[in-house]
């Protein structure tokens with residue numbers, strides 16, 4: 001049987017796509033399980049980013065769930081289908097999933113890792129070629145709109161960080177506060193390095209000084225460009241830290257770990 005020669009490269013070109021595939025499976029697998037499991041996502045005043053901001057929360061049967069008073073509209077309504085878990089992740093966090101799924105960096109990463117189109121530079125792909133942004137995958141073109149959802153989500157994530165400085169109305173700080181703060185910072189660096197954001201704030205312009213506001217706009221664009229050049233790093237760091245933040249809150253919520261704090 002003839003073998004298909006996909007490259008003459010002799011180095012370990014497969015390592016990067018294999019590591020990417022493993023990383024995506026581990027992190028997205030973990031986060032998906034945790035998000036829709038809905039238990040141990042709260043330790044006063046910390047809330048896991050997998051369910052934040054919580055629109056509804058389960059009234060009972062979910063240990064470590066977000067308290068009713070912290071959810072926007074209280075308990076899940078009676079019409080919520082019985083076969084679905086009562087997880088707040090069905091609402092606002094879905095915006096983050098849409099944003100990541102359509103991200104230009106992630107597209108390239110999961111095409112190379114899972115669909116091998118192409119698997120690496122100078123390595124021939126195994127399918128008929130790159131099919132992104134077409135047919136069923138045309139939804140990827142919605143990335144510029146998912147950016148708006150991500151920006152809204154960021155506002156709420158930062159408000160959860162602010163709330164994490166107060167327990168029972170008393171100001172303080174705990175390790176969980178710092179973990180949530182870093183999480184919001186990394187997610188901001190990922191969002192503000194987005195190609196669509198960079199285009200939105202300055203990419204459409206031929207001249208930065210023609211509108212009389214060159215310094216501010218140009219400054220923001222340059223900051224975004226700096227983050228944009230590091231978008232891959234920001235994508236992985238923020239993804240990993242979201243998982244770490246959830247894990248930390250899970251551990252303190254279950255009593256496995258003690259949260260050091262000033263309270």
Ligand code: FES
Pocket residue numbers: 099103104105106143190191193194195196197231
């Ligand atoms: S290009 Fe990656 S978030 Fe927009």
